[in-house]
Amino acid sequence: MTRVLAVAEAANPEWVSVPLVGWSLASALREVADVHIVTQTRNRDAFLRAGMREGTDFTAIDSEAIARPMWKLAEKLRLDSGKGWTTLQAVNALSYPYFERLIWKRFGDDIRRGAYDIVHRITPLSPTSPSPLAAKCARAGVPFVLGPLNGGVPWPKAFDAERRAEKEWLSYVRGAYKLLPGRRATLTNASAILAGSRHTASEVPEDLQDRVIWLPENGIDPARFSRTAAPQPGKLRAAFVGRLVPYKGPDMLLEAAAPLLRDDRMTLDIIGDGPMMPALRDQAQRLGIDAALTFHGWQAHEQVQDILARCHLLSFPSIREFGGGVVLEAMALGVVPLIVDYAGPGELVDATIGLKVPCGTRDQIVAGFARELARLADAPEQLAPMAAAARTRVQNDFLWSAKARQVARVYDWVLSGRTSPRPDLFRP
Structure with a gap:
C-alpha cells in the first residue's frame, strides 16, 4: 500500500470550511493508502476525540510561535469583521512556511530514507501559500503532490460594490502573488497539482499544465447527509x-x-x-x-x-x-x-x-x-x-470515499513516473 505523509495544516472534524475539507480528505485517504497526517497543534484535541492515535495516525506540529501572532495581525487588518478573506490568506501565506520548516525538522530524515512514497500537501487550499517542502522532497527523490488548490476567482465586474462590502481591498492586486518567492519552485517541484477549479488550473504556467488535474475540493460525508428529499406535492x-x-x-x-x-x-x-x-x-x-x-x-x-x-x-x-x-x-x-x-x-x-x-x-x-x-x-x-x-x-463522484479513490489514481500516475495518460478523475 502506498505510504503517504499527508500535510494538512488546517484539518479539523469539528469545524467547517477549509478545516473540514482538510480533515475529510486526509482521513478518507486512509482507506486507500497508508497515511500519516501532519496537522497544526490547534487540531490535536479534535483528532484525539475522533479516535486518532497521536504518533501513529497523526503528528501535531506546534507552530504557534509564528501562527498565533500572525493570526492576530490578520484579524486586526480585517477589523475583526469576518470579512477580507484575501487579507487573511495573504497573512497566512507569510506564516505558513514556518509550519513546513518544522515538518522537515521532524520528518526530513524519514523522507530522505524513503519512509514515504509520496508527500501530499492537502491544505492550505490557497494557491498563494508556497510550499518549501516541494523542493526538499524533489531533492530527496520523493514525489510531492499539491492540492487541491482553489481561490482567487475574479469578482464579476457588475458587483464591485459587493466586493467593497466584503472588504476585499487586496483582491484588486491579488495577481501579485504570482511574483512571490517560492511560487514557481513549488509548482515546478510538484509531481501533480490538483486544481479545485478551472480558474485555479488556468493560473498554473503553461509549461506546467501537463501535471494539473481538476479535482473539486469539496466532498460529502454520507453519514452527515443521509436523507432523501421528499417535498410535499403541490407548490x-x-x-x-x-x-x-x-x-x-x-x-x-x-x-x-x-x-x-x-x-x-x-x-x-x-x-x-x-x-x-x-x-x-x-x-x-x-x-x-x-x-x-x-x-x-x-x-x-x-x-x-x-x-x-x-x-x-x-x-x-x-x-x-x-x-x-x-x-x-x-x-x-x-x-x-x-x-x-x-x-x-x-x-x-x-x-x-x-x-x-x-x-x-x-x-x-x-x-x-x-x-x-x-x-x-x-x-x-x-x-x-x-x-x-x-x-x-x-x-x-463526490463522496469522500470516492474522492480518496480519485486521489489514489493520481498517486499511481505519479509513482509510475507519469508515463501513463494523465487521469481524468470524472470520466469512467
Whole structure:
C-alpha cells in the first residue's frame, strides 16, 4: 500500500470550511493508502476525540510561535469583521512556511530514507501559500503532490460594490502573488497539482499544465447527509443556505421570488444569518411575502438537512463561490440546485442535475431566477429526474470515499513516473 505523509495544516472534524475539507480528505485517504497526517497543534484535541492515535495516525506540529501572532495581525487588518478573506490568506501565506520548516525538522530524515512514497500537501487550499517542502522532497527523490488548490476567482465586474462590502481591498492586486518567492519552485517541484477549479488550473504556467488535474475540493460525508428529499406535492418549495451577505445574493432571490410567494405558488426557507438579516426582513415586509417565507437563522447540521429535505430546489444566486459545498450538500439529498453560472457552482452543475442562470448584472440575475422559478412553479414534479441524477452524481463522484479513490489514481500516475495518460478523475 502506498505510504503517504499527508500535510494538512488546517484539518479539523469539528469545524467547517477549509478545516473540514482538510480533515475529510486526509482521513478518507486512509482507506486507500497508508497515511500519516501532519496537522497544526490547534487540531490535536479534535483528532484525539475522533479516535486518532497521536504518533501513529497523526503528528501535531506546534507552530504557534509564528501562527498565533500572525493570526492576530490578520484579524486586526480585517477589523475583526469576518470579512477580507484575501487579507487573511495573504497573512497566512507569510506564516505558513514556518509550519513546513518544522515538518522537515521532524520528518526530513524519514523522507530522505524513503519512509514515504509520496508527500501530499492537502491544505492550505490557497494557491498563494508556497510550499518549501516541494523542493526538499524533489531533492530527496520523493514525489510531492499539491492540492487541491482553489481561490482567487475574479469578482464579476457588475458587483464591485459587493466586493467593497466584503472588504476585499487586496483582491484588486491579488495577481501579485504570482511574483512571490517560492511560487514557481513549488509548482515546478510538484509531481501533480490538483486544481479545485478551472480558474485555479488556468493560473498554473503553461509549461506546467501537463501535471494539473481538476479535482473539486469539496466532498460529502454520507453519514452527515443521509436523507432523501421528499417535498410535499403541490407548490414549489425552495431554500437558500448561506451567510446573509451581499455577494451571496439573498436579496436578489427575494426580489426574484416575490411574485410567486405573494401568489402562494411557492415557499422559501432562508437558512443562515449575517449582517443583511435586518434589511432582508424589511425587504420581505415591503414586498408582502412574509407569509410564504421563513427566516430560520443559523441551524445545526441536522436541522439544515431536515429543512432541505422538504424542498424541491436550492435557490442560490451567489456570485462568488470557490467550491460551492452547499450545492453538493443539496444534491446529496436530491434537492436540485438553481445557481449562477460562475466559479465553483457553475463547474459542479450541468443540465442533467441542475439549472444555471448566466452571470450578468444584478437585474439580469434577478430576471433569470424569476424566469426559472416561474417555470418550475407550474410543475415542480418536473424536477424529479434531475433530483435523482444529482444524488447519483454525488454518490459516484463526490463522496469522500470516492474522492480518496480519485486521489489514489493520481498517486499511481505519479509513482509510475507519469508515463501513463494523465487521469481524468470524472470520466469512467
